[in-house]
Amino acid sequence: MKIGIQGLFSAALALSLVALTGCVDTAGTTVNVDHVDGVSEVLEDSVRLRRQMGVEVNSLNYDTVNGMKRVHITLANKKHKRIKLHYRISWFNENGMEVDPDTKPYRSLIIEGKDKVTVTGVANSLQAVRSKLRVRAAKEAM
Amino acid sequence: MKKSIIAFPALALTAVFLTGCASMPTVSETPLDRNPITSKMEAQDVRRTVEKMAESLISAPGVKEMTGGKRPVLDIEPLQNRTMQHIDMVSVTDSLRMQLLRSGLFRFVDKSTAGTDIEFMDAQANLGLTDSKKAVRAGQQSAAQMYLTGALTEIKNTVGRTTDQYYKFSMILKDLRTGELVWADEQEIRKQSVKSRF
Numbered sequence: 001m002k003i004g005i006q007g008l009f010s011a012a013l014a015l016s017l018v019a020l021t022g023c024v025d026t027a028g029t030t031v032n033v034d035h036v037d038g039v040s041e042v043l044e045d046s047v048r049l050r051r052q053m054g055v056e057v058n059s060l061n062y063d064t065v066n067g068m069k070r071v072h073i074t075l076a077n078k079k080h081k082r083i084k085l086h087y088r089i090s091w092f093n094e095n096g097m098e099v100d101p102d103t104k105p106y107r108s109l110i111i112e113g114k115d116k117v118t119v120t121g122v123a124n125s126l127q128a129v130r131s132k133l134r135v136r137a138a139k140e141a142m
Numbered sequence: 143m144k145k146s147i148i149a150f151p152a153l154a155l156t157a158v159f160l161t162g163c164a165s166m167p168t169v170s171e172t173p174l175d176r177n178p179i180t181s182k183m184e185a186q187d188v189r190r191t192v193e194k195m196a197e198s199l200i201s202a203p204g205v206k207e208m209t210g211g212k213r214p215v216l217d218i219e220p221l222q223n224r225t226m227q228h229i230d231m232v233s234v235t236d237s238l239r240m241q242l243l244r245s246g247l248f249r250f251v252d253k254s255t256a257g258t259d260i261e262f263m264d265a266q267a268n269l270g271l272t273d274s275k276k277a278v279r280a281g282q283q284s285a286a287q288m289y290l291t292g293a294l295t296e297i298k299n300t301v302g303r304t305t306d307q308y309y310k311f312s313m314i315l316k317d318l319r320t321g322e323l324v325w326a327d328e329q330e331i332r333k334q335s336v337k338s339r340f
Contacts, residue, residue, distance in 0.1 A: 105189040106175035122197040
């Protein structure tokens with residue numbers, strides 16, 4: 001009977017492992033900026049990815065150019081080795097709906113060890129008032 | 143007895159190989175911005191380039207000033223493909239035009255469909271189907287004040303099993319009246335592929 005329970009437990013564990021291997025954790029760092037109120041927040045969705053990537057949000061600025069909202073976010077590599085990332089800056093209107101999501105692809109970014117890089121995003125519409133930066137590890141992008 | 147011991151795994155292996163050949167390829171949907179799979183120009187490279195160029199043009203300081211604060215009327219000339227690869231450059235320029243139009247900062251005319259415009263106007267004027275007061279007459283279309291053009295170039299180097307490929311998208315916006323270049327930008331892409339030893 002004891003063996004039976006152990007066997008059942010092992011099978012469940014194996015099944016869980018199989019299920020987990022199929023899923024890829026892509027929830028990295030997120031930076032939300034409200035260009036009207038000036039409120040910003042940095043979210044670390046995954047502790048594992050934060051440790052793995054070693055990237056931190058150093059500073060952020062925003063302005064307007066030709067009537068379009070623009071955001072500058074400085075990312076810092078906390079590790080000594082080069083890291084490869086993907087980032088995407090998406091834009092939202094007053095109602096919180098994303099504006100033309102297909103026109104904002106993930107871009108690749110390489111940050112050298114202990115270096116900082118500023119990424120810039122320009123809104124794709126005059127209606128865009130909020131921006132969101134998402135950072136994910138490059139190897140998760142298959 | 144010994145023969146059957148050897149023959150059975152051999153038969154099984156052959157069956158596995160044959161099944162592999164006969165089976166359908168595995169097809170799945172992937173993200174639009176996936177990791178590169180070749181050192182050639184890929185869909186994600188084009189998407190990133192178009193986005194970068196659109197952002198750069200939207201935030202260019204001189205464009206609005208040149209037209210007195212009004213939305214400038216642009217035309218777009220397909221980029222020249224100076225690489226050894228076949229790339230649909232018309233599709234690239236179409237994507238760029240779409241993003242710029244959606245931004246609401248620019249107006250576009252399309253020289254490439256002028257022939258169709260004439261056919262429509264001719265039909266409206268001559269077939270007798272259209273109300274003559276409502277028929278669109280030639281000579282009223284907006285004129286392009288500026289046009290966008292550019293080129294894609296590549297440098298390819300192969301050393302041993304390693305291939306290094308460099309691409310450069312360069313674009314310019316030219317004022318038709320003055321002949322001045324109002325805006326220019328470029329996007330560089332560098333890729334490396336290493337062939338397997340086997």
